[in-house]
Amino acid sequence: MAQVTIHVLPRPYQARIENGLLARAGAILAEILPQASQVFAVTVPPVRRRWAAKLVRSLRSAGFKPQVVAMPDGEPAKKLATVEKLAGKLARLGADRKAVLIALGGGVVGDVTGLLASLYMRGVELVQIPTTVLAQVDASIGGKTAVNLAAGKNLLGTFYHPRVVLIDPAVLKTLPEREFRAGLYEALKCGIIGDVDLFLRFEQNRARILRRDPVELEYLIAQSVKLKAEVVSADEREEGLRRVLNLGHTIGHALEAETGYGSLLHGEAVAWGMVAATNIALRVGRTDSLTAGRIADAVLSLGRLPEVKVSARKVLARLQSDKKTQNGVVHFVLPREIGKVEIANDVPERVVVDAVEELRRLSRRD
Numbered sequence: 001m002a003q004v005t006i007h008v009l010p011r012p013y014q015a016r017i018e019n020g021l022l023a024r025a026g027a028i029l030a031e032i033l034p035q036a037s038q039v040f041a042v043t044v045p046p047v048r049r050r051w052a053a054k055l056v057r058s059l060r061s062a063g064f065k066p067q068v069v070a071m072p073d074g075e076p077a078k079k080l081a082t083v084e085k086l087a088g089k090l091a092r093l094g095a096d097r098k099a100v101l102i103a104l105g106g107g108v109v110g111d112v113t114g115l116l117a118s119l120y121m122r123g124v125e126l127v128q129i130p131t132t133v134l135a136q137v138d139a140s141i142g143g144k145t146a147v148n149l150a151a152g153k154n155l156l157g158t159f160y161h162p163r164v165v166l167i168d169p170a171v172l173k174t175l176p177e178r179e180f181r182a183g184l185y186e187a188l189k190c191g192i193i194g195d196v197d198l199f200l201r202f203e204q205n206r207a208r209i210l211r212r213d214p215v216e217l218e219y220l221i222a223q224s225v226k227l228k229a230e231v232v233s234a235d236e237r238e239e240g241l242r243r244v245l246n247l248g249h250t251i252g253h254a255l256e257a258e259t260g261y262g263s264l265l266h267g268e269a270v271a272w273g274m275v276a277a278t279n280i281a282l283r284v285g286r287t288d289s290l291t292a293g294r295i296a297d298a299v300l301s302l303g304r305l306p307e308v309k310v311s312a313r314k315v316l317a318r319l320q321s322d323k324k325t326q327n328g329v330v331h332f333v334l335p336r337e338i339g340k341v342e343i344a345n346d347v348p349e350r351v352v353v354d355a356v357e358e359l360r361r362l363s364r365r366d
């Protein structure tokens, strides 16, 4: 089993990554949270159907009396009204200050349950059991919780770390193909940012990864979690270093927003964003053509990405009004070498527009 410590104050915690871990969740929680009086697993119907019984069995055999609390599936459920409804359910079920909330699901469940745990009775214990690639390599690590507002995504949230993150790559076998691949781009991102070996796995073992070979998945999830944990441990609140995790996200977010969050999954938008960032790095002389080619190939060989049909000018305008913009200057995370990135704030507008137009060309289906 891989164990990764996330060093945050006042209390560091661990992420454990192992195939089959879900069946041992009860025993682990009995060790970490022996005082837990009530345990509530928050989940969505598709995950409940496939994985809740296994978790409940494991909790029961460790002496807990777990209850499963369902919320609606999908990004539209990531809103304050869902948090309020869940809090009402918890109160009716008699949840007190010693309750433990388990988030069993993807990033939506993790974000909503995290926010709920930070608010219910001014804060109860939280355990993350992420069930998508995206949630396993990214959303469950780092303590960010949020819901969306009509005015924008993730505008209402807290920093609230779980007591432990239990990652079982075996649960990914029921994940829809497109969700699975979309999450892989975030893992590949970790390789490009700071883990050459992880990147090489994508180059060399791609077929096995796409077949969801459990050994490959365990490796790439563990390495991605390690990288995110290192960055978060050094920079919990995103002042500096944590920004490197935004590789592909500057343009990715703009593409998501410009397409109305309809045609691209987040990971797919990040994939296009990484291709664009690589193209920009090449054009402004921050990387060489060999490195740029390897990165673009690694991204594009994971599967066909949805077509990009947006106007490059509109993408640029969005970037300039994005919340991550400082004083009107857009910061880009640019790859230098495999495993090394840098932040640039001097990319000419023309270069950005050209890079987005290049995405349109690359993605055209003919």
Ligand SMILES: NC(=O)c1ccc[n+]([C@@H]2O[C@H](COP(=O)([O-])OP(=O)(O)OC[C@H]3O[C@@H](n4cnc5c(N)ncnc54)[C@H](O)[C@@H]3O)[C@@H](O)[C@H]2O)c1
Pocket: 044, 046, 047, 050, 073, 074, 075, 078, 105, 106, 107, 108, 109, 111, 131, 132, 133, 134, 135, 138, 139, 140, 141, 142, 143, 144, 145, 146, 154, 171, 172, 173, 174, 175, 176, 179, 266
């Ligand atoms: N907190 C953070 O730091 C952070 C970081 C990145 C993303 N996020 C958030 O995460 C969210 C996206 O998360 P996501 O991509 O996991 O989407 P998601 O939670 O909507 O899950 C995607 C779909 O997969 C289904 N599903 C989940 N696990 C499954 C399984 N094992 N088998 C079958 N189906 C399964 C879900 O029911 C859902 O329909 C966004 O809201 C994003 O803002 C948060």
Ligand SMILES: [Zn+2]
Pocket: 138, 186, 249, 266, 270
């Ligand atoms: Zn992301």
